[in-house]
Amino acid sequence: EKGVVVPPKSHVGLDIGTGASCIYPLLFVTYVTQQQQDGEETNSLSGSWNMLATEVDAVSASAARANVQANQLQDKIHVVLVKPTDAQQQEEQLSATTETKLEKDFRLDHPADLKSANQLSSSSSNSLRARGPIACAMEATLSDEAPSWLDPATISDHDAEKGQRRFDFCMTNPPFYDSADAEATTRQRMDDRSRTPMTLSEGTYPKGEVGFVLDMVRDSLYYRTDISWYTTMVGKK
Known part of the structure; x- marks a missing residue:
């Protein structure tokens, strides 16, 4: 309608297993903010963008929150400690x-x-x-501490008849190793290259990255109206 100002849409992304650095939400929100400030935003980056970052390790979650606050992005990135799957x-x-x-x-x-x-x-x-990784994240959205931008009514493309969609995308860098894999707990790889320090939950999961991603796939069948797009890294041969 002519003369009516349409408010910018609110978008939310989900990072499963964000780690102590919370690196992907920080990079993404910083990039989008900079693009918008420079006037270079595209239709896909218009509106408000926020990130929910989940973490199963309490120490890593605390460090991630501190990193977000140090970058003054706590209004756009919400780090939440979730239960194990x-x-x-x-x-x-x-x-x-x-x-x-x-x-x-x-x-x-x-x-x-x-x-x-x-x-x-x-x-x-x-x-x-x-309950897989996505189910645990969805439980966190019901917390009293959840930010207002997780309200389904504020999310882009929200359909009142469905009333469920909360996230525009879901991303993850899954644990590579099976929990029973001895290699995951050693400080060096089999070829003697050094390994990046990581917590047990960052590096291992039942059946490794395949088990983690399959649990997400199962979750996605149940939460099919909650998330628009999924992506995952698969790194271990």
């Missing part, structure tokens, strides 16, 4: 109670195995659906 909790339960063959052979590949895994988890609210 069901796969992580199940692995912890199994390793704490038994060293039997069941622990070594436990997998989430087959639907029957997935159902059995859920039955073992005391934290799962639904025995037919395992």
